Amino acid sequence: MSDRIPLMAGNWKMNLNHLEAIAHVQKLAFGLADKDYEAVEVAVLPPFIDLRSVQTLVDGDKLKIKYGAQDISAHDSGAYTGEISGPMLAKLRCAYAVVGHSERRQYHDETDELCNAKVKAAFRNDLTPILCVGEGLDVRKAGNQVAHTLAQVDGGLKDVPAEQAETIVIAYEPVWAIGTGEVATPEDAQEVCGAIRGRLAELYGQEGADKVRIQYGGSVKSGNVAAIMAKPDVDGALIGGASLDADEFVKIVRFRDQ
Numbered sequence: 001m002s003d004r005i006p007l008m009a010g011n012w013k014m015n016l017n018h019l020e021a022i023a024h025v026q027k028l029a030f031g032l033a034d035k036d037y038e039a040v041e042v043a044v045l046p047p048f049i050d051l052r053s054v055q056t057l058v059d060g061d062k063l064k065i066k067y068g069a070q071d072i073s074a075h076d077s078g079a080y081t082g083e084i085s086g087p088m089l090a091k092l093r094c095a096y097a098v099v100g101h102s103e104r105r106q107y108h109d110e111t112d113e114l115c116n117a118k119v120k121a122a123f124r125n126d127l128t129p130i131l132c133v134g135e136g137l138d139v140r141k142a143g144n145q146v147a148h149t150l151a152q153v154d155g156g157l158k159d160v161p162a163e164q165a166e167t168i169v170i171a172y173e174p175v176w177a178i179g180t181g182e183v184a185t186p187e188d189a190q191e192v193c194g195a196i197r198g199r200l201a202e203l204y205g206q207e208g209a210d211k212v213r214i215q216y217g218g219s220v221k222s223g224n225v226a227a228i229m230a231k232p233d234v235d236g237a238l239i240g241g242a243s244l245d246a247d248e249f250v251k252i253v254r255f256r257d258q
């Protein structure tokens, strides 16, 4: 049995301003306070402008909820208008930085090469990258989901040393299941998550691969999370839409009760 601690991370995407963020995290904290959820790590991934408010709340109330950014610059400082750097996120005590979400790959043309630079920027600044990978519908229909996703894993981890790689979080998000209500079956999720762990074992050895947490993302809800989490290579979820409803997110975190 794996001793990996499941990570349930709510990706708010471009939702909730800094005041709404405070109210939302307070509601999450309240919803998670009456029961021991130590065996699950909970994180929120708000828009950049919310991070200071979330940090202040988490610090002030000594909450166990972690937080991170939805993106990170490949550069640590300089003339990169609009970018947010690893040192800035580290100063806010962010735990995580999402890298290569499919919406960044699709709408901002982020390549595996850029994702690799962002993964390195996160590690350089003591942030844990959540590297997102996954195939689109055309690739899935052609049956090439494993090869496609493993190529993204290879690209994102290029020249990343084993001691860093074994601390990364990889989120397998089939693009056709994001925000569509089309959740992958638990078997679909396991097929690719298992293949990802297999590739990590080839790259870093089985012991290192066994330390990596691999999340599933794509239309995760309280009603389907338990079946997905029952799969051996699924160690958590990256939750979009359902994470905006505090009660629903709390139910997802408590997937063992579902």
Ligand SMILES: O=C[C@H](O)COP(=O)(O)O
Pocket (backbone or CB within 6 Å): 011, 101, 173, 177, 178, 179, 180, 181, 217, 218, 219, 220, 238, 239, 240, 241, 242
């Ligand atoms: O980062 C989260 C994923 O894009 C999943 O989003 P979703 O739960 O709304 O399908």
